[in-house]
Amino acid sequence: MLSATSTEVVRATLPVVGGAIGEITPNFYRRMFAAHPELLRDTFNRGNQAQGDQQRALAGAIAAYATLLVDPDAPPPAALMSRIANKHASLGILPEQYAIVHEHLFAAIVEVLGDAVTPEVAAAWDEVYWHMADALIAAEKGLYAGAGVEAGDVWRELVVTERQLVSTDTVAFTLATSDGVALPTFLPGQYVSVQVELPDGAHQIRQYSLSAAPGAGAWRIGVRRIAPFAADGTPQPAGEVSNHLYDNVFEGDRVRVSLPFGDLTLDDSSDPLVLVSAGIGVTPILGMLDHLAAARAERRVEVIHADRTPARHAHRAELSALVERIPGATLHTWYEELGTREPQGRVRAGRVDLEAVEVPADATAYLCGPLPFMLGVRDALVARAVPAERIHYEVFGPDTWIPSAS
CATH class of the missing domain: 1.10.490.10 (Globins)
Incomplete structure (x- = not known):
C-alpha cells in the first residue's frame, strides 16, 4: 500500500x-x-x-x-x-x-x-x-x-511444419522444434509472441493465440491478413507483422517465437460457459474447445461467433466439428453478409443478438474480438444477469478497456 x-x-x-x-x-x-x-x-x-x-x-x-x-x-x-x-x-x-x-x-x-x-x-x-x-x-x-527460464529468456527459434489456408484471408501455421523435441504445454486460451524482421530492419513483435489443445507437442497460431482498406472503403492500418507472415512465411521457414503466456485461461469448474468470438478472435476459443473435447467435458457451453461472411470465417468447419464433440455445446453464428445463403437454424444474418441465446446466469464468459464488439457483448451479458466479474476478455494490442478499474 x-x-x-x-x-x-x-x-x-x-x-x-x-x-x-x-x-x-x-x-x-x-x-x-x-x-x-x-x-x-x-x-x-x-x-x-x-x-x-x-x-x-x-x-x-x-x-x-x-x-x-x-x-x-x-x-x-x-x-x-x-x-x-x-x-x-x-x-x-x-x-x-x-x-x-x-x-x-x-x-x-x-x-x-x-x-x-x-x-x-x-x-x-x-x-x-x-x-x-x-x-x-x-x-x-x-x-x-x-x-522454467531466466528473466527475459523466452524466445525460441521454431520451424513452420504446416501452413494451411483456413479462410479467404487467414492462414494457420503449425510450429515445432527443429529437432522434433515436443514443445512445452500451455493453458487453453494462452498466446505466444512472434518476432519478425521487416524489410527496414526493424524486429517487430505481435501476439497470436494458440489454437490447439495443450499437450499436442506442437503449437498452432492463426494469422489474418489485414487489407489497407476496410470493406466500406475506408483506410485502415495494415497489419505490419501479420501481413509479413501471411505473405512470406511457408513450410520449412524458421520463426522466432516466445514461450506461452496469457491469463485468459479456461477454468476447470463445472459451471456453464459462454465462449464469444469475432473474426480471428476465434483462435483462443478453438483452443478452449479443443481442450474441452479432449477432456470429454460435460459442461454446458454456448459458443457464439460473429464474422463478416462465411468465407472469411477462419476455421469454420473445425469450430463446428469441435462443438459437435462436446455433448453440452451449442454453436451460434452470425454473419453480416450471407451472400446467396439463407439464415438457417442457429446460423443467422446480421450482428450478434444475445436475446436469441439462452444464457445461464451462473455462466462464466470468455470474449475475444474487436474491442467495440466485446464491450457490446459484455453489456448484453450483464443485462442478462451474468456478473461482471465472471466475464473475461482478451485484447491483442493496447488494452484500453479496464473493467477491473470501473
Missing part, C-alpha cells in the same frame, strides 16, 4: 494528473524513443504508437492503478497487473527496463505540469510508479520462474 502521506497527495492531485495524462504519455514516449530508438524498432508496436493506441492504454493503466490504490472501496489491482505482466513476459521485458520508463515518464510529467509538480507531489507519484513497477516485476519474475 501507499504511505498515508502519499495516499492523500495522490488523491488530491489525481484529477490534475489524470486530466493531463493524455498529454503526458505521448510526451513520455517521444522522450523514451529519442533516447532508446531500439525500443520502438524492436519491442514496441510502432503501428499502435502511430495511431496513439498505446499512449491511450498507458494513460488508462496509470490512472486506473492510482485510483485503485487510493480508493479504499476499490477492488485490488490484481487483474490489471496480471494482464500487463503476461504481455510483458511474452516480450521478454527485464526489471532494469522499468528504470528507463521511470526516467522519461517523470521528465514528461514535470514538463507538462510544470510548477504543479512540487517535491511532495513528485514523491507521491514516484511512490505510485514504483508500487506499480515492483508489482509487475514480481509478477513477471513468477511467470519466468513458472516457465
Whole structure:
C-alpha cells in the first residue's frame, strides 16, 4: 500500500494528473524513443504508437492503478497487473527496463505540469510508479520462474511444419522444434509472441493465440491478413507483422517465437460457459474447445461467433466439428453478409443478438474480438444477469478497456 502521506497527495492531485495524462504519455514516449530508438524498432508496436493506441492504454493503466490504490472501496489491482505482466513476459521485458520508463515518464510529467509538480507531489507519484513497477516485476519474475527460464529468456527459434489456408484471408501455421523435441504445454486460451524482421530492419513483435489443445507437442497460431482498406472503403492500418507472415512465411521457414503466456485461461469448474468470438478472435476459443473435447467435458457451453461472411470465417468447419464433440455445446453464428445463403437454424444474418441465446446466469464468459464488439457483448451479458466479474476478455494490442478499474 501507499504511505498515508502519499495516499492523500495522490488523491488530491489525481484529477490534475489524470486530466493531463493524455498529454503526458505521448510526451513520455517521444522522450523514451529519442533516447532508446531500439525500443520502438524492436519491442514496441510502432503501428499502435502511430495511431496513439498505446499512449491511450498507458494513460488508462496509470490512472486506473492510482485510483485503485487510493480508493479504499476499490477492488485490488490484481487483474490489471496480471494482464500487463503476461504481455510483458511474452516480450521478454527485464526489471532494469522499468528504470528507463521511470526516467522519461517523470521528465514528461514535470514538463507538462510544470510548477504543479512540487517535491511532495513528485514523491507521491514516484511512490505510485514504483508500487506499480515492483508489482509487475514480481509478477513477471513468477511467470519466468513458472516457465522454467531466466528473466527475459523466452524466445525460441521454431520451424513452420504446416501452413494451411483456413479462410479467404487467414492462414494457420503449425510450429515445432527443429529437432522434433515436443514443445512445452500451455493453458487453453494462452498466446505466444512472434518476432519478425521487416524489410527496414526493424524486429517487430505481435501476439497470436494458440489454437490447439495443450499437450499436442506442437503449437498452432492463426494469422489474418489485414487489407489497407476496410470493406466500406475506408483506410485502415495494415497489419505490419501479420501481413509479413501471411505473405512470406511457408513450410520449412524458421520463426522466432516466445514461450506461452496469457491469463485468459479456461477454468476447470463445472459451471456453464459462454465462449464469444469475432473474426480471428476465434483462435483462443478453438483452443478452449479443443481442450474441452479432449477432456470429454460435460459442461454446458454456448459458443457464439460473429464474422463478416462465411468465407472469411477462419476455421469454420473445425469450430463446428469441435462443438459437435462436446455433448453440452451449442454453436451460434452470425454473419453480416450471407451472400446467396439463407439464415438457417442457429446460423443467422446480421450482428450478434444475445436475446436469441439462452444464457445461464451462473455462466462464466470468455470474449475475444474487436474491442467495440466485446464491450457490446459484455453489456448484453450483464443485462442478462451474468456478473461482471465472471466475464473475461482478451485484447491483442493496447488494452484500453479496464473493467477491473470501473
